[in-house]
Amino acid sequence: xSTATATAAPAAAPSSSPSRTPAAPAASPAGAADEGxxxxxxxxxxxxxxxEYKAAGTASLDFDxxxxxxxxxxxxxxxxxxxxxxxxxxxxxxxxxxLRKYGDGGREEGGLVGQSIIELGAGGxxxxxxxxxxxxxxxxxxxxxxxTTVLNEKDSSSPSLQPPLYITDQEPMFDLMVQNTALNNLxxxxxxxxxxxxTAPPPSLPLPPDVILAADxxxxxxxxxxxxxxxxxxxxxxxxxxxxxKKRRRADAHFVKExxxxxxxxxxxxxxxxxxxxxxxxxxxxxxxxx
Numbered sequence: 001x002s003t004a005t006a007t008a009a010p011a012a013a014p015s016s017s018p019s020r021t022p023a024a025p026a027a028s029p030a031g032a033a034d035e036g037x038x039x040x041x042x043x044x045x046x047x048x049x050x051x052e053y054k055a056a057g058t059a060s061l062d063f064d065x066x067x068x069x070x071x072x073x074x075x076x077x078x079x080x081x082x083x084x085x086x087x088x089x090x091x092x093x094x095x096x097x098x099l100r101k102y103g104d105g106g107r108e109e110g111g112l113v114g115q116s117i118i119e120l121g122a123g124g125x126x127x128x129x130x131x132x133x134x135x136x137x138x139x140x141x142x143x144x145x146x147x148t149t150v151l152n153e154k155d156s157s158s159p160s161l162q163p164p165l166y167i168t169d170q171e172p173m174f175d176l177m178v179q180n181t182a183l184n185n186l187x188x189x190x191x192x193x194x195x196x197x198x199t200a201p202p203p204s205l206p207l208p209p210d211v212i213l214a215a216d217x218x219x220x221x222x223x224x225x226x227x228x229x230x231x232x233x234x235x236x237x238x239x240x241x242x243x244x245x246k247k248r249r250r251a252d253a254h255f256v257k258e259x260x261x262x263x264x265x266x267x268x269x270x271x272x273x274x275x276x277x278x279x280x281x282x283x284x285x286x287x288x289x290x291x
Contacts, residue, residue: 037257054077054086056077056078056080057076057077058074058075058076058183059076059077060072060073060074061073061074061130063092063095063096063099063134066099066134067134071133073126073133074180074183074184075124075125075126075183076124076179076180078124086123086124087124087126088123088215088216088246089216089277089282090215090244090245090246091123091126091127091215091216091244092126093215093244093273093277093282093284094127094213094215094242094244094284095131095215096273097244097268097271097273097284098130098131098135099130099131099134099135100271101270103134104134107270109136112131112135112136112137113137113138114137114139114164115137115164115210115211116164116165116206116210117164117165117166117209117210117212118165118166118206118211118212118234119165119166119167119168119213119214120168120169120195120197120214120230121168121197121215121216121227122168122192123169123173123176123177124173124176124177124180125176125177125180125181127215128165128167128190129167129180129186131165131213132190133184133186137164137165137189138189163190163191164189165190166191166192166193166204166206167181167191167192167193168192168193168195168202168205169192169194169195170194170196171194174192177192191204193205195230197223197229197230198225198226198227198229198230201230201233201234205234207233207234207236208235208236208238209234209236209239210238210239210240211239211241211242212234212235212239212240212241212287213241213242214231214243214244215243215244216244216245217245218245218246218248218255218256219248219252221254224254224258227255228255228258228259228262231262231263232262235287235288236289237289239288239289240286240287241286241287241288242268242285242287243284243286243287244282244283244284245283245285246280246281246282246283247281247283248281259287262290263287263288263290264287264289264290264291265285265286266285266286267283267286268284268285
Protein backbone atom coordinates (compact mmCIF):
# COMPACT_ATOMS: atom_id res chain seq x y z
CA UNK A 1 0.00 0.00 0.00
CA SER A 2 2.98 2.26 0.02
CA THR A 3 6.33 2.77 -1.58
CA ALA A 4 9.53 1.91 0.14
CA THR A 5 12.10 4.63 0.09
CA ALA A 6 12.25 6.77 3.16
CA THR A 7 11.85 9.80 0.95
CA ALA A 8 9.15 8.53 -1.39
CA ALA A 9 5.42 9.04 -1.07
CA PRO A 10 3.00 6.15 -0.40
CA ALA A 11 2.29 4.09 -3.49
CA ALA A 12 -1.34 3.44 -2.69
CA ALA A 13 -2.12 6.90 -3.97
CA PRO A 14 -0.10 9.79 -5.34
CA SER A 15 1.36 12.47 -3.15
CA SER A 16 4.34 14.79 -3.18
CA SER A 17 7.65 13.19 -4.15
CA PRO A 18 11.09 14.70 -3.45
CA SER A 19 13.60 15.27 -6.19
CA ARG A 20 15.88 12.59 -4.77
CA THR A 21 13.39 9.85 -5.60
CA PRO A 22 14.70 7.80 -8.58
CA ALA A 23 12.63 8.19 -11.73
CA ALA A 24 11.23 5.10 -13.42
CA PRO A 25 12.00 4.49 -17.09
CA ALA A 26 9.43 6.02 -19.38
CA ALA A 27 6.63 3.71 -20.40
CA SER A 28 6.42 2.79 -24.05
CA PRO A 29 3.81 4.58 -26.19
CA ALA A 30 0.37 3.04 -26.11
CA GLY A 31 0.25 -0.03 -28.27
CA ALA A 32 3.86 0.28 -29.44
CA ALA A 33 5.24 -2.79 -27.72
CA ASP A 34 2.16 -4.42 -26.25
CA GLU A 35 0.26 -5.54 -29.34
CA GLY A 36 1.03 -9.18 -28.58
CA UNK A 37 -0.17 -8.95 -24.97
CA UNK A 38 -3.87 -8.01 -24.71
CA UNK A 39 -3.54 -7.57 -20.95
CA UNK A 40 -0.82 -4.93 -21.26
CA UNK A 41 -2.49 -3.32 -24.27
CA UNK A 42 -5.67 -2.83 -22.25
CA UNK A 43 -4.13 -0.33 -19.87
CA UNK A 44 -5.53 3.17 -20.13
CA UNK A 45 -3.55 6.34 -20.50
CA UNK A 46 -5.30 8.53 -17.96
CA UNK A 47 -5.21 8.67 -14.20
CA UNK A 48 -8.33 7.52 -12.44
CA UNK A 49 -10.05 9.56 -9.77
CA UNK A 50 -9.00 8.85 -6.22
CA UNK A 51 -11.37 7.28 -3.70
CA GLU A 52 -12.73 9.54 -1.00
CA TYR A 53 -10.33 9.84 1.90
CA LYS A 54 -11.77 8.70 5.21
CA ALA A 55 -11.67 10.25 8.65
CA ALA A 56 -9.64 8.27 11.18
CA GLY A 57 -11.60 5.38 12.66
CA THR A 58 -11.65 1.64 13.24
CA ALA A 59 -13.26 -0.77 10.78
CA SER A 60 -14.51 -4.24 11.62
CA LEU A 61 -14.17 -6.74 8.76
CA ASP A 62 -15.25 -10.37 8.49
CA PHE A 63 -14.67 -10.60 4.71
CA ASP A 64 -18.17 -11.83 3.96
CA UNK A 65 -18.09 -14.48 6.65
CA UNK A 66 -14.59 -15.79 5.95
CA UNK A 67 -13.62 -14.70 9.46
CA UNK A 68 -15.87 -15.74 12.37
CA UNK A 69 -18.34 -13.11 13.50
CA UNK A 70 -16.94 -13.21 17.04
CA UNK A 71 -13.43 -12.43 15.82
CA UNK A 72 -13.42 -10.05 12.87
CA UNK A 73 -10.36 -8.11 11.78
CA UNK A 74 -10.31 -4.76 13.53
CA UNK A 75 -8.34 -2.25 11.51
CA UNK A 76 -7.69 1.31 12.56
CA UNK A 77 -7.49 3.64 9.56
CA UNK A 78 -5.60 6.90 9.84
CA UNK A 79 -4.14 8.95 6.99
CA UNK A 80 -1.78 11.03 9.11
CA UNK A 81 1.13 8.73 8.14
CA UNK A 82 0.18 8.55 4.45
CA UNK A 83 -2.38 7.11 2.08
CA UNK A 84 -1.47 3.57 3.11
CA UNK A 85 -3.35 4.25 6.33
CA UNK A 86 -6.74 3.44 4.83
CA UNK A 87 -8.26 0.36 3.19
CA UNK A 88 -7.65 -0.04 -0.55
CA UNK A 89 -9.56 -2.37 -2.89
CA UNK A 90 -6.81 -4.74 -4.01
CA UNK A 91 -5.98 -5.48 -0.39
CA UNK A 92 -9.55 -6.59 0.23
CA UNK A 93 -9.43 -8.83 -2.86
CA UNK A 94 -6.14 -10.47 -1.85
CA UNK A 95 -7.25 -10.99 1.74
CA UNK A 96 -10.49 -12.69 0.63
CA UNK A 97 -8.61 -14.94 -1.79
CA UNK A 98 -6.08 -16.08 0.82
CA LEU A 99 -8.74 -16.68 3.47
CA ARG A 100 -10.79 -18.69 1.01
CA LYS A 101 -7.73 -20.69 -0.04
CA TYR A 102 -5.90 -21.27 3.25
CA GLY A 103 -8.43 -20.42 5.96
CA ASP A 104 -10.78 -22.61 7.96
CA GLY A 105 -12.50 -24.96 5.50
CA GLY A 106 -10.45 -23.62 2.60
CA ARG A 107 -9.26 -25.57 -0.42
CA GLU A 108 -5.74 -25.74 1.02
CA GLU A 109 -6.52 -25.32 4.71
CA GLY A 110 -3.34 -25.46 6.76
CA GLY A 111 -1.20 -24.78 3.70
CA LEU A 112 0.56 -21.90 5.44
CA VAL A 113 1.60 -23.84 8.55
CA GLY A 114 5.32 -23.39 9.09
CA GLN A 115 5.66 -20.93 6.23
CA SER A 116 7.56 -17.66 6.54
CA ILE A 117 5.43 -14.79 5.21
CA ILE A 118 6.30 -11.17 4.41
CA GLU A 119 3.80 -8.50 3.43
CA LEU A 120 5.21 -5.58 1.44
CA GLY A 121 3.66 -2.12 1.52
CA ALA A 122 1.35 -3.27 4.29
CA GLY A 123 -0.04 0.13 5.23
CA GLY A 124 -2.13 -0.63 8.31
CA UNK A 125 -1.56 -4.37 7.83
CA UNK A 126 -4.86 -5.38 6.21
CA UNK A 127 -3.75 -8.49 4.29
CA UNK A 128 -1.16 -9.84 6.69
CA UNK A 129 -3.35 -9.42 9.75
CA UNK A 130 -6.33 -11.03 7.98
CA UNK A 131 -4.14 -14.03 7.14
CA UNK A 132 -2.86 -14.23 10.71
CA UNK A 133 -6.43 -14.19 12.04
CA UNK A 134 -8.01 -16.59 9.59
CA UNK A 135 -5.27 -19.03 8.55
CA UNK A 136 -3.38 -21.49 10.73
CA UNK A 137 0.29 -20.50 10.66
CA UNK A 138 1.77 -22.68 13.40
CA UNK A 139 1.59 -26.38 14.09
CA UNK A 140 -0.31 -27.86 17.01
CA UNK A 141 2.93 -28.41 18.98
CA UNK A 142 3.91 -24.73 18.80
CA UNK A 143 2.75 -22.75 21.82
CA UNK A 144 3.16 -19.49 19.92
CA UNK A 145 5.23 -17.91 22.69
CA UNK A 146 7.14 -14.79 21.73
CA UNK A 147 8.57 -11.81 23.55
CA THR A 148 5.91 -9.22 22.76
CA THR A 149 8.26 -6.33 23.53
CA VAL A 150 9.48 -6.86 19.97
CA LEU A 151 6.44 -4.88 18.82
CA ASN A 152 8.06 -1.77 20.18
CA GLU A 153 11.35 -2.40 18.40
CA LYS A 154 11.87 -1.25 14.83
CA ASP A 155 14.15 -4.19 14.14
CA SER A 156 15.23 -7.31 15.96
CA SER A 157 17.33 -10.14 14.60
CA SER A 158 17.05 -12.55 17.52
CA PRO A 159 16.13 -15.99 16.12
CA SER A 160 14.19 -16.75 19.32
CA LEU A 161 11.75 -13.96 18.50
CA GLN A 162 10.92 -15.03 14.99
CA PRO A 163 7.17 -14.99 14.23
CA PRO A 164 5.77 -16.59 11.08
CA LEU A 165 4.49 -13.36 9.53
CA TYR A 166 5.98 -9.90 9.01
CA ILE A 167 4.08 -6.82 7.90
CA THR A 168 6.40 -4.18 6.46
CA ASP A 169 6.20 -0.62 5.24
CA GLN A 170 7.90 2.76 5.57
CA GLU A 171 8.51 4.42 8.91
CA PRO A 172 5.37 6.64 8.78
CA MET A 173 3.26 3.46 8.78
CA PHE A 174 5.12 1.71 11.59
CA ASP A 175 3.04 2.94 14.51
CA LEU A 176 -0.20 2.08 12.71
CA MET A 177 1.04 -1.44 11.96
CA VAL A 178 1.98 -1.88 15.63
CA GLN A 179 -1.39 -0.51 16.76
CA ASN A 180 -3.39 -2.84 14.50
CA THR A 181 -1.32 -5.89 15.42
CA ALA A 182 -2.01 -5.27 19.09
CA LEU A 183 -5.66 -4.38 18.41
CA ASN A 184 -6.17 -7.92 17.05
CA ASN A 185 -4.08 -9.67 19.75
CA LEU A 186 -1.65 -10.94 17.13
CA UNK A 187 1.64 -10.01 18.77
CA UNK A 188 2.65 -13.68 18.96
CA UNK A 189 2.20 -14.20 15.22
CA UNK A 190 2.96 -10.92 13.52
CA UNK A 191 5.91 -8.54 13.64
CA UNK A 192 5.74 -5.07 12.07
CA UNK A 193 9.00 -3.89 10.51
CA UNK A 194 10.23 -0.88 8.60
CA UNK A 195 11.36 -1.89 5.11
CA UNK A 196 12.14 0.65 2.40
CA UNK A 197 11.99 -0.83 -1.08
CA UNK A 198 15.28 -0.77 -2.92
CA THR A 199 17.29 -1.06 0.29
CA ALA A 200 18.78 -4.17 1.89
CA PRO A 201 16.14 -6.28 3.66
CA PRO A 202 16.10 -5.90 7.46
CA PRO A 203 18.34 -8.56 9.02
CA SER A 204 15.47 -10.09 10.98
CA LEU A 205 13.48 -11.00 7.87
CA PRO A 206 13.63 -14.70 6.92
CA LEU A 207 15.30 -14.93 3.50
CA PRO A 208 14.11 -16.11 1.17
CA PRO A 209 10.57 -16.19 2.53
CA ASP A 210 8.10 -18.89 1.54
CA VAL A 211 5.34 -16.39 0.80
CA ILE A 212 5.22 -12.70 -0.13
CA LEU A 213 2.01 -10.68 0.00
CA ALA A 214 1.73 -7.44 -1.99
CA ALA A 215 -1.49 -5.51 -2.54
CA ASP A 216 -2.05 -2.00 -3.89
CA UNK A 217 1.69 -1.51 -4.33
CA UNK A 218 1.47 -0.28 -7.94
CA UNK A 219 0.60 3.38 -8.10
CA UNK A 220 3.60 5.67 -7.63
CA UNK A 221 5.69 5.29 -10.77
CA UNK A 222 9.10 6.42 -9.40
CA UNK A 223 8.90 3.54 -6.91
CA UNK A 224 8.47 0.84 -9.59
CA UNK A 225 12.20 0.04 -9.99
CA UNK A 226 12.59 -0.01 -6.21
CA UNK A 227 9.77 -2.52 -5.82
CA UNK A 228 11.20 -4.68 -8.60
CA UNK A 229 14.58 -4.65 -6.85
CA UNK A 230 13.01 -5.67 -3.55
CA UNK A 231 11.13 -8.52 -5.20
CA UNK A 232 14.39 -9.69 -6.77
CA UNK A 233 16.05 -9.57 -3.34
CA UNK A 234 13.30 -11.57 -1.65
CA UNK A 235 11.98 -14.11 -4.15
CA UNK A 236 13.85 -17.39 -3.84
CA UNK A 237 13.54 -20.68 -5.74
CA UNK A 238 10.46 -21.74 -3.73
CA UNK A 239 8.95 -18.35 -2.90
CA UNK A 240 5.40 -17.59 -4.04
CA UNK A 241 4.40 -13.94 -4.26
CA UNK A 242 0.68 -13.13 -4.33
CA UNK A 243 0.51 -9.76 -6.08
CA UNK A 244 -2.78 -7.87 -6.38
CA UNK A 245 -3.18 -4.45 -7.96
CA LYS A 246 -5.68 -2.11 -9.53
CA LYS A 247 -5.01 -1.26 -13.16
CA ARG A 248 -5.17 2.50 -13.39
CA ARG A 249 -3.02 3.90 -16.20
CA ARG A 250 -0.53 3.02 -18.88
CA ALA A 251 2.48 3.51 -16.59
CA ASP A 252 1.24 0.50 -14.60
CA ALA A 253 1.60 -1.60 -17.75
CA HIS A 254 5.29 -0.74 -17.79
CA PHE A 255 5.65 -2.21 -14.30
CA VAL A 256 3.81 -5.40 -15.27
CA LYS A 257 5.95 -5.72 -18.40
CA GLU A 258 9.13 -5.47 -16.33
CA UNK A 259 7.71 -7.90 -13.79
CA UNK A 260 7.09 -10.45 -16.55
CA UNK A 261 10.63 -10.00 -17.87
CA UNK A 262 12.17 -10.82 -14.51
CA UNK A 263 9.77 -13.38 -13.04
CA UNK A 264 7.31 -16.10 -13.94
CA UNK A 265 3.95 -14.29 -13.72
CA UNK A 266 0.61 -16.08 -13.96
CA UNK A 267 -2.89 -14.73 -13.49
CA UNK A 268 -4.78 -16.40 -10.65
CA UNK A 269 -7.73 -18.24 -12.16
CA UNK A 270 -9.19 -20.15 -9.19
CA UNK A 271 -10.85 -17.24 -7.43
CA UNK A 272 -14.63 -17.28 -7.49
CA UNK A 273 -14.67 -13.48 -7.23
CA UNK A 274 -12.48 -13.00 -10.31
CA UNK A 275 -15.21 -11.77 -12.63
CA UNK A 276 -16.42 -9.29 -10.01
CA UNK A 277 -13.11 -7.60 -9.30
CA UNK A 278 -11.93 -7.69 -12.89
CA UNK A 279 -14.81 -5.36 -13.69
CA UNK A 280 -13.12 -2.99 -11.22
CA UNK A 281 -9.79 -3.38 -13.09
CA UNK A 282 -8.26 -5.36 -10.22
CA UNK A 283 -5.94 -8.25 -11.04
CA UNK A 284 -4.42 -10.99 -8.92
CA UNK A 285 -1.11 -12.53 -9.98
CA UNK A 286 1.08 -15.40 -8.79
CA UNK A 287 4.73 -14.40 -9.14
CA UNK A 288 7.64 -16.85 -8.81
CA UNK A 289 11.28 -17.03 -9.83
CA UNK A 290 11.90 -18.04 -13.43
CA UNK A 291 13.27 -21.57 -13.80
